[in-house]
Each structure stands twice: as structure tokens, then as C-alpha cells.
Amino acid sequence: MIRESKDILNWIVEQGVRWQxxxxxxxxxxxxxxxxxGGGRAxxxxxxxxxxxxxxxxxxxxxxxxxxxxxGMFLAARVKRPINGETEIRAxxxxxxxxxxxxxxxxxxxxxGDAADNFLIRGTPYNRGSILKMLLERGVQEVGDPTQCHxxxxxxxxxxxxxxxxxxxxxxxxxxxxxxxxxxxxxEGEDIWPKxxxxxxxxxxxxxxQIAYIIFDxxxxxxxxxxxxxxxxxxxxxxxxxxxxxxxxALEKTIAEFNAAVRPGKFDHTxxxxxxxxxxxxPKTHWARRIETPPYLAYPVRPGITFTYLGTRVxxxxxxxxxxxxxxxxxxxxxxxxxxxVLGKGYAAGIGMTIGSVFGRIAGREAAKHARx
Amino acid sequence: MHGTRILDEAxxxxxVCNSCRYCEGLCAVFPAMEMRRAFSDGDLNYLANLCHACGxxxxxCQFSPPHEFNVNVPKTLAVARAExxxxxxxxxxxxxxxxxxxxxISVIAALSMAAxxxxxxxxxxxxxxxxxxxxxxxxxxxxxxxxMAALFGAAFLYAILALVMSVRAFWRDIGEPxxxxxxGGSIFQxxxxxxxxxxxxxxxxxxxxxxxxxxxxxxLYHHLTFYGFLLCFAATSVATLYHYLLGRxxxxxxxxxxxxLGTLGGIGMIAGPVGLFVxxxxxxxxxxxxxxxxxxVGFIAMLFLTGATGxxxxxxxxxxxxxxxxxxxxxxxxxxxxxxxxxxxVHGIYRFVALVRYAQERRGEAGS
Numbered sequence: 001m002i003r004e005s006k007d008i009l010n011w012i013v014e015q016g017v018r019w020q021x022x023x024x025x026x027x028x029x030x031x032x033x034x035x036x037x038g039g040g041r042a043x044x045x046x047x048x049x050x051x052x053x054x055x056x057x058x059x060x061x062x063x064x065x066x067x068x069x070x071x072g073m074f075l076a077a078r079v080k081r082p083i084n085g086e087t088e089i090r091a092x093x094x095x096x097x098x099x100x101x102x103x104x105x106x107x108x109x110x111x112x113g114d115a116a117d118n119f120l121i122r123g124t125p126y127n128r129g130s131i132l133k134m135l136l137e138r139g140v141q142e143v144g145d146p147t148q149c150h151x152x153x154x155x156x157x158x159x160x161x162x163x164x165x166x167x168x169x170x171x172x173x174x175x176x177x178x179x180x181x182x183x184x185x186x187x188e189g190e191d192i193w194p195k196x197x198x199x200x201x202x203x204x205x206x207x208x209x210q211i212a213y214i215i216f217d218x219x220x221x222x223x224x225x226x227x228x229x230x231x232x233x234x235x236x237x238x239x240x241x242x243x244x245x246x247x248x249x250a251l252e253k254t255i256a257e258f259n260a261a262v263r264p265g266k267f268d269h270t271x272x273x274x275x276x277x278x279x280x281x282x283p284k285t286h287w288a289r290r291i292e293t294p295p296y297l298a299y300p301v302r303p304g305i306t307f308t309y310l311g312t313r314v315x316x317x318x319x320x321x322x323x324x325x326x327x328x329x330x331x332x333x334x335x336x337x338x339x340x341x342v343l344g345k346g347y348a349a350g351i352g353m354t355i356g357s358v359f360g361r362i363a364g365r366e367a368a369k370h371a372r373x
Numbered sequence: 374m375h376g377t378r379i380l381d382e383a384x385x386x387x388x389v390c391n392s393c394r395y396c397e398g399l400c401a402v403f404p405a406m407e408m409r410r411a412f413s414d415g416d417l418n419y420l421a422n423l424c425h426a427c428g429x430x431x432x433x434c435q436f437s438p439p440h441e442f443n444v445n446v447p448k449t450l451a452v453a454r455a456e457x458x459x460x461x462x463x464x465x466x467x468x469x470x471x472x473x474x475x476x477x478i479s480v481i482a483a484l485s486m487a488a489x490x491x492x493x494x495x496x497x498x499x500x501x502x503x504x505x506x507x508x509x510x511x512x513x514x515x516x517x518x519x520x521m522a523a524l525f526g527a528a529f530l531y532a533i534l535a536l537v538m539s540v541r542a543f544w545r546d547i548g549e550p551x552x553x554x555x556x557g558g559s560i561f562q563x564x565x566x567x568x569x570x571x572x573x574x575x576x577x578x579x580x581x582x583x584x585x586x587x588x589x590x591x592x593l594y595h596h597l598t599f600y601g602f603l604l605c606f607a608a609t610s611v612a613t614l615y616h617y618l619l620g621r622x623x624x625x626x627x628x629x630x631x632x633x634l635g636t637l638g639g640i641g642m643i644a645g646p647v648g649l650f651v652x653x654x655x656x657x658x659x660x661x662x663x664x665x666x667x668x669x670v671g672f673i674a675m676l677f678l679t680g681a682t683g684x685x686x687x688x689x690x691x692x693x694x695x696x697x698x699x700x701x702x703x704x705x706x707x708x709x710x711x712x713x714x715x716x717x718x719v720h721g722i723y724r725f726v727a728l729v730r731y732a733q734e735r736r737g738e739a740g741s
Contacts, residue, residue, distance in 0.1 A: 225392060
């Protein structure tokens, strides 16, 4: 994947997709990430236009309701469309690029229990994992832990589905994060943000009622990108606690203990600086500064699921492997539906797009090769 | 809260966009937005006039309808832009002309054409209006040159005065508190950006108009119209110099500079507005500010009329149709001049000023 990813940068431009430099105000992403100009939808629009120009027919508003698979060999798909009704489409190869199952709350609950009711889903409500389920039921080998996913802490006021990128919060490293009992639970300054933002969804998911609050003061408000939802403000810690329905005494105590533990240092959010705490658990190992300048501010956050890692096992040709290890004759997979082959747990910024584009290209190439023979 | 509902909506959208920023490479609006965390009325009017309506951010946006965030930046800024024309109009008493602009423009155009025809007929002997006049000074048998120069000079000066006063109000509202001055480098940058329509570009692929394909040709049509207008203006200026400096009177022979400039410009001013009108008709309803349809089409029609009557006058200037055509042409030009501060013409002025401010902000940022 890493080898092919270098070439993808140019290849995808040939398909009409455009890049832009790292976005203004994003935290430490300038050194690590490229961005699509106009965002993901602009990328998809460009790829669809290229596909149409090449003569590819796209069936919109079409739901695959069944796959006919015999002995690891794809034969046909049953498709339901609002106008044509149910039809069967036969093909020589299949590339499954149908995503994970993050929008299927019942499926999430099988593994997470009732906690999944408090998850917010960052993408489309249609990502219900129905194709993934069909493939696994028809003999494709599964890969990945069903509870593992790309999950970030997003604003608790975001819509249940499809809040997208704009509900993110980059402010964790500038403050502290407490749960509903006003207790801290993880080192907010463990590592630079592009390496850590994708663990906070799981961390919040493990807290009671799956809710947490990023708490900071007025001195850092302009240190991170402006947010869709304004921070909740209080002139005193007690007033803020009241608005967040936290126990005021507990929040006062947590902040006071944190402030007392902060050691002097030279603050620099671009490096692992020496601003840290001493004598509290958990510690804040970098970027620790006292929270003492009113107004006191907070963002409520919940787990925001971007995509799940459970998927179909593939080999390096993106070919699906059947239970028992035999490669499928003509079934390939790309994107989220096979991300679990690469991602066990954790994440680093940009990997999802890289998996999608690299394995999309490989799967397409191999599927075409099979169809030609 | 802002002065108007559309500014409230623009503020909401800029808050959404400022927390996303994926469109920052598309045009000048989004980088200018990123220099702010909160938006005053003036800021929003500035951003609205910076927008060239290329449509790319709507097509690219993952939060455009049917998404519940309902993000439609091009349309919202189009409405805000049009409302800003009225807000900065001078004198204030005439800001209402923007409300029913198509009607206002067409009534003024009709009245001024009628006035020229009646004036020619009333002030001259019978037969002069429909007579055949050729040779130097032919036009001035219908209306003396000095009268023509005085009338149009006055109309033009008034238009400039009203525009200067409007721009002052705009500049004060969007600029630094004291309404700081622009530096030469920023003005030069803005002339380049406006001259090539740098931001009518969809961020590189082209603009969107009728659907989600970047197949729009408005940039070409706009160039034809704008440079056609400039050529016609140059033709008139050269002719004025001929008249006063060289003592040579119009009409000029076909090979002479004013006629060559005017012919090229006239072709642009016919083809460009036709293209713009067709594009306007095809524009996707979700991008179109329907309420301002009259203002947009009124301006396009005035430019077209000016170009078409001018070309007709050139072709038929040695026939009996010359008199009436001269009246129509002068009527169209006169109406175009006096309505300049109260119609779509101002879009170019405000957008240019916004580009100057943007160039200045970028320089300030690079310097700091």
C-alpha cells in the first residue's frame, strides 16, 4: 500500500482530482497531509465525471439486495431501483466498495451494547453494511475486530448522522477533558494531534453515558480552528459546571488539582514541549498550562464514528479470501469494507483515503484483468 | 444578529465554512473568511462582493441541500451582494431603485430614447430627422456637438460622483475603522485579478452554471462584454480627441481608429450579452437569485442595446434611418450612463474594490 500510494498522488490527478496545500488553521497537518481541493465530494464528482467520459454506466438510487455467489465465484447481483424495480445484473467480476457498517446502530449494539445509542455517525446514514454482511454470510473470510473503528470526539450537539468534518474539535491539547463526574481520564498531551485525534472517540465511548467535556480558558480560544458550535462559557468554574450539569465542587477540585500540578515550561504546540504536570493521574505530559483566565469555556463531545474496521479479508491483489483461505475467483474489495486488512486499531491522518484510492485502483485493475481473460 | 436576514444567513454559512475550510483553494472568498473568526455586516458585504458566482463551492460542498446544514454559499452571497448595492447607494433616497431594478432601467431607457427622438424632431426642421446626411459633421446636423458633449459629460460626471460616494461608504464599511487608503501594489494586483476574472474559475476546472459539470462559458462572455465596453469607450474617447485636438468631425471613415475600435467593441457588446443572457436562462435555479433577475437582465439588455444600436448606426449611417438610429443609440447610451450607479453596473466597481481590499489583506498577512 505504501509503495503504490506514492504513485496515486499523480494518478488521481490524471483522473481529474485536484489537490491543495494543507488547510489554514489545521493543527500540525501541514507536514503530513495533502488535501483534496473542494473536499471529498469534489474528488468524487471528478472521478464520476471521468468514469462517465470513459463510458462507465452508473446506476444511481440502486440498492443491492442480494448477491449470487457459488463456491467463491460471483455470478450476479439482485438490484432494487425505484423505477425499474428488482432486476438481476450478471457480471464477470465484482468489486465491493460498499463501506463499513457504522450507520447500522443495531449492528454496533451487538458489539458495544447500549453505549452505541450515544454514538454519533459522521457520515451517511446509508452506510449500513448490508453488502459486507452478505459477503460474510456467503463464505468470505472476515478480518478485524468489530469494535474497532475510526472514531473521534466530535461535538455532542452534532446531528446523529452526516455532521461530517465540521463537527470536529482540535482543542483537546489546549485544555483538559473530563467525564460526567468531572474527572479527567486520559493524558490530553500524549502526542501531536494528527497521531492522537482518532483515539478520543474510543476514550469517550468508554466513559459513563459516552459524554465528555473539553475544558479550557479564554487564553487559548484563537489557538485552534473556529468551531461550528460555539463553546459554552461561564464567568466562573461553578457557572460553567452549572451549564454543563456537572457537579460544581467536583469540577472546581479537578481544575484546582490540575493547575497545582502544572510545572513551568516553554509552550510550543508544534513540538512535544516541556509543559507538563507532576503528581496527578493521569498526567498531561505536554502543553499543560493552567486554566485560570475567565471566561471558562467548554465543548461537550461524544464518540463520532467515521468508519468501522470489520471487513472482508483480501490478499495484496485486493482479491477476497474465502473461509479456509482460498482466493475468490472474481471478487475484489476496496475501501472501508477491507480497511481492517491494514488497520488493526488506531489511526493516523490520511490512511482511510490512502486505503480507498490504492486498493480501489488495484481492485479495478485486477477485476478488469479477470474480465478480459 | 445582523441588519438583515440575508446577512444572518451569510454569517451562519461562514461559520459552517470556517470550521470546514475544504474550499479555501477555490477562490478569494474562503481565504478572506479564514482571516476572521466573527463577521460584521461590513465583513459579510465584503465577502459577498468578493464572490464571483462561479458555483464551484456549491457543487463541491458536502453540506449543500438536501443536507440539513443547507449550505448554499453562491446564492446567499448573491442575494447579500445585491442588497449591498442598495445599502451603499448614493444618494440614499435612490436606493429603492434596486428593489424593482428591471422596471426602473427599462422605463428610463424607454424615456431617454423617446426624449432623443422627440428632441430631434422638435428642435429641427421637418425632414432633418429622416433626411440623408453624409460627410463630416453629419451627426451634428441632428444635435450640435457641444450640446451632445455637454449632456453626456454631465450624465457621466453625475454617474462618477454617485459611484465615488457609494464606494466611499462601502470602503469605510469593509475596511479598517478609519477607512484606510489602498496601496499601489494592491490596486495593481486587483486590476490583474479583475482583468482576467481570476476567481471566475472554479478553482481551476472552470465554472458551474446549469449543472454539476464545469462547462460554463460565462468567463468568455464576460470578457467579450467587458472588453467590448472598454473598446467602445476608447472609441468615444479617441473621437472626442479627434474633434477637439485635430478638428476632425465624425462620422469617420471605416478604416479610422474610432470606427475600428467601436466595431470590435460593438461586436463584443452584442455577442457577450447574448451569451450572458443565455447562461442566465440556463442557470440552475438553486444558484440563481430570482429576485434580482430583472436587475441582471436589465443591465445585459442595456449593454446589448447600446452595442446593437451603435452597430446599426454604423451600417446604416448613409441612409434615411440614420436620424432615428442616432436618437436610439444616444438614448441607450444616455440611459446606460445615468443608471450606472443604480443598476448591475456597480457589481464591477464593488468587486474591484473588494479585490483591492483582499490584495491588501494578503499583503498584510504575508508581511506579519
